[in-house]
Amino acid sequence: MPPHPARRGTKIRDEAAARRLDRFEGEGRSVALASDSPDRTLAIGRAIGSLVPQGAVLSLEGGLGAGKTLITKGVCAGLGVSGEVLSPSFVLAEEYAGVFPVFHFDLYRLESVDEVARIGLFDAIDDRNVVIVEWGDRLPAGSLDADVRIIMEIAGDLNRAITIEGPSGFLDALEGSIA
Numbered sequence: 001m002p003p004h005p006a007r008r009g010t011k012i013r014d015e016a017a018a019r020r021l022d023r024f025e026g027e028g029r030s031v032a033l034a035s036d037s038p039d040r041t042l043a044i045g046r047a048i049g050s051l052v053p054q055g056a057v058l059s060l061e062g063g064l065g066a067g068k069t070l071i072t073k074g075v076c077a078g079l080g081v082s083g084e085v086l087s088p089s090f091v092l093a094e095e096y097a098g099v100f101p102v103f104h105f106d107l108y109r110l111e112s113v114d115e116v117a118r119i120g121l122f123d124a125i126d127d128r129n130v131v132i133v134e135w136g137d138r139l140p141a142g143s144l145d146a147d148v149r150i151i152m153e154i155a156g157d158l159n160r161a162i163t164i165e166g167p168s169g170f171l172d173a174l175e176g177s178i179a
Contacts, residue, residue: 019173020099021053024147026168031175035160041067044162045074047177051170052079052148054100055127059136059144062152067160068134071150076102079130093119100130107135113143 035041048071052058058075060068073085079098086094096102103124124131125145136144148166155161164171 019051021051021170021173023053024056024167024170026170026172028165029168029171030163030165031171033162033164033178034155035067035158035162037158038067038070041070041160041162042074042077044178045071045076046078047074047174048148048150048164049075049078051173051177052130054130056148057125057131057144057146058133059146059149060132060134060152061137061149063154066152066154067162068150068152071152071162072104072132072134075132076104093121093124098130101128102130102132104132105134107133107138113139 033044035044048058052075060072062068069085076085076096076098079096079100079102081096081098081102083096085096085104093106094104096104103120105119105121105124107121121131121133121144133144133146136146136149148164148170151163151165153161153163164174
């Protein structure tokens, strides 16, 4: 199904208005969002994090500087992570305590599926954790069974085009949390 038109100038409703999903349901589709500021990107991430169920795997894709770590900070905030969320570019993986354990991986510097396996990515994917993978598209097709893909593109100095692909139930709830 084609993406929805980009939504500009919309506000994110209070996180309490969004109800965390118990599981992903529905056919896959996509939604296109626009961000005109770092605060907006964080808010979109918070809305995503307030909805994703336990066991979710998110793949963040886009070029350098597109905002993958920024949206991850928002997702972690929506998941109740209270500490500082750092880019794991050099350490490759971070773990955070939220409503569920959150594992944040950065695959930018890795060159093979074996290296990815050695840092524990595949071990972290289970029904207890939420796993966020920056540069998930660097893995060969079929290596990462992501529930949600977040594709970020630089559309201007502070502007970002954000395409989110996932189950229709999740995307319906996400759109419902964006005023």
